[in-house]
Amino acid sequence: MELKLQKESPSDNDLFEGQQHHNVALKMSEVIINEDIKIIGLEGCLGSGKSTIIHFIKKNLKESNFRFIEFDAEIYHFGTTKKALIDLIYRGLKETPGVDKKELQDHRDSALGNTLRYTRHQKSKISFWTIAFLLSSILSIQSLRYFLNDINKLFTGSTMSFWLFLIEVVCLLSPFMVLGAFKLCGKRSEDFTVSDILKKNSEDTITEKMLISREVGTLELYTALNGFIQCLPTDVRFILIIDNLDRINSGKVKELWSDMELISATAGEKLKIVLPYSAEHVSKSLSEDSGEGREFISKRIPVNFLVPPILSAGWRHGFATLWSETLADPVPEACYEVAELLERFLPQNHKQITPRFMKKMINDIKITSLTLPAQANHHVLIAFYLLLVRYAGHPFTNLMLDYQEGTLNELKGLHGLSDTFCAKMLKTQAQFARLYHYDHSQWREYLLCIHYQTHAALAKSELLDEPLRAALNNTDLAAFMALYGIFGFENAWRRQLHGTDPVQWCLLLADVEPEMQAKIAPIMQEVIILLDQTYARHVREQYHPKFVQALCILQEKGLVKGHEDFIARQSSQLMDELNRYNEATNLDDESFNLELFEEVDRYAVLTGKNYLKYLSKPLSGPLYYCFLFGYEEDFSALEIIDLSLNFSQTALAIQAYLSDDSEGDIFAPGIIRHVKINNKPLNSLIASPEPIQSAKNMEMFISGNEIKSRAAFRQLVLNNTWHTTSYISLYAHQVYLLEHYPSEVAAHALTHMIAIGSFTSYDSYMPFTKSSDFMPVFGNYLLYLQSFERLIPALEVPELAVLVIPALTSLMENSRVYALSHWQYVTQSFPLIVNAVGSPLALSFLAPWESHVVASIVKNGLTDLAPAFLQAMWAWEGLQNTKDALYQGLFKLIGEKDILLDAMETLHPNYQAVLQHLLTYQISYPGTVDILAFHDWYVDTDLATLLKPSHVRALFNLLTVEQQDETIKALIDVLLTRDVDVKRHIVLLQDFGDRLIYEENGVRGSRRTVARLFSYAPQYPAVANWLDSQTFHFSKWSPEDSLSAVTGIVEHREHFPKLLTTRYVSKRLNEIDEAISEHTDEHAE
Known part of the structure; x- marks a missing residue:
């Protein structure tokens, strides 16, 4: 079929049913001819057929005496509009028969400033050299005749006067002599010529008056129109068509609006103006207020014709006509399918379907189809693509989505689609299902061909594979999710997955929104399977911070569980590496770095397992200092604050700390929380010949020099002599510290007094203890004491006890004592301690050493125990093993007859206290007692001893019921024995009268x-x-x-x-x- 495209020009025929455009043109022609209306408007939106109506008007008035002058405002609006108007009107009038063209041109030239008129007055002066040259020239000419006569006489031999001949020669040469004198003495330019003596040596005065109009304004337009009208024949009239007024800027619209009034008023009946325009655009140009702009229009244009809107049936007929001319004849069913799409997806910038838009669409369909393979109804798909992508600007991916009733809400949220658009797409997909017999892949593939102008396979790759790969490489989740739901997405991501790094997928999907987690769950399952197959199979993978962080985020969202195979393998290898670090003796090697602990911290989040608590050996002090000290917040999952170092490793950590930083603060949180009183390895390190702190600090202190650093001052407690030798008098020399940190010096000095057991000068530091920062510092200093027992004497000094008790309470509550002299504690120190901190804390503090206390009670008995300890024990629910040991200590006295007889006579108060407690709580002796001991007590015991108070009945009450019954029988026998002294019977009845x-x-x-x-x-x-x-x-x-x-x-x-x-x-x-x-x-x- 021959290529025939629609042209952007007025149509010769009215293509639409009803012939509305032709009718409007006919009525406008009648008004132009019969009515004295100077300005006639033709209102219609852009592309609605205004030019076609004007074309019809021209045809209708072809035989009339009207001549048309067309002014395209869009062409001339960048120049001087008035000048263009004058010139264009001149050209239109010039072709009129009977017009005076010369006068018409003069009026045009005058208005445009093409004629230059001016007056010149000139006054010249003749110089002396000019006059002398002229006179000498005359004299030379006059003397020539005489010179020639004398020459003739000279050759004929006639007599002549020499002096007269000489004068003639001078006169003849006088012009040259004047010229030579002028050259030497006269005023001249550098480019001297002979003519200078005649012209350049004169002076002229010129006065000019010039009348030139450089810009054409309203006055010039008025003058030109007046002149033009006078040159016209009386029976000729013109129609000025000002077109495209709605396509220029507001400034030019306002200018032309003013010029139209001037033209209509000046030209009178000779010229009428026809103005096709869009009211919407022109009103906005005339005024920011659209209503006010329309008021301006109604005032200037009294008669206004409207371009008739195209009815649905009408434009469909016209559309079919245009289709038959350009695309196919006869018109196929596809034309009506496209018309349905056109009505459904008319772009927002078109309020109605216009002829121009239909022509453009027909042309675009034709041009696009030239580069594509033909298939059934392919024009429908091209029109669909043009309407949504090219005209409306929708992303092409929106066309490829699968619009289903159940998934519309998801698509709306993911791709930002409106309800209206989705409803239209549902109708369109139903339409395509009908056209393509529900083969959705067929029409979607052809849409891909349209968009990418290539075959379907390559287009699919371009639509999804390349964007997927780009989104993956750029970690662009928004771009990735924008592809979700597009035709072929499921197959595309699977194709990409097995050719890409699964780590990249984790990075991409980590930031997915909660509402989309269920959608990407299948993708993550495949990614995890791939990771389980490839990640950390044989060796530990290099630390990838972003990847591990992404895993943590995915775990929070439930997409990663934390116990996957690849995580377990990497975790196991991390654990091996941690053990290697922990067992290393030199951590300065480059193979040891902090990066491992960053990764371990992240994996601790993933697995919920703190790997530092599963080391094969106790946590190393050097490792703690090198990689954990100061990183409590950075490695929060490792719970560094809750880690504990054993005795020896704490000492090694402090040693590593001070070896690396001689100004290290031993009160730093990461150090002080591991320090406890009486840490024997630390004490041994302090007592070693080589001090672990700067020896210079101690030398300065002993010599009375000032120490300016608090950290250096604190390190003095790590010197052995500080714990054994009195330096109390030396603290007064620390003027700087006393001035700036008095509470620090006070805490240091008082701790020193406690360490050496001398409290002679404590009162001088008491004023500094009122500060709020004293007690925390004082408590820290006490932690470095070499034994807990050194605190006890301070409790006997009331003034110091006020300070020591809060610190002691804190130390005991927080278990800040490594070793304790437990026997001294329960035998000597307990009364002071219980008075200071109360029995609950005094006893709960003892719990870690309970086994030692029990062993000592078994070994040493109850005699040395402090009564206050026993009293506190009976009121305390804990330390049951200790209570059992106390019971057993008493039970030892009952088990053997001789010891039992001694106990009946004499029983230590501590044993009495235990016995009383047993009786109070009805605890019986579990063993077997020799009953004869009670019998012998009343029969064989010395009468004087027997008459004294004894513990027989109390010990009897400790026996079980069965043993008591047996004992009573034996005592009855004693009572009924006649040979026994009656006083023994009396004592027996006094002790057991209630039971006999x-x-x-x-x-x-x-x-x-x-x-x-x-x-x-x-x-x-x-x-x-x-x-x-x-x-x-x-x-x-x-x-x-x-x-x-x-x-x-x-x-x-x-x-x-x-x-x-x-x-x-x-x-x-x-x-x-x-x-x-x-x-x-x-x-x-």
């Missing part, structure tokens, strides 16, 4: 033994109580024994209230009363 019960067993002599006790009732209430509480069958007793017993009861009846009520005793009592009554009566008689 008399039984009538018929043992020989037992009744007589009991009978004799009745006579001791008044002296020993315990005996009386026991007797009164027993049950006796006196009728079974022998007469002597029963009489003895009853007599005792009767004589001391007040002590036996219960026995008096028994039948036998009451009977005998009545008999006695009767006998007494009879005896009394006998005496009375």
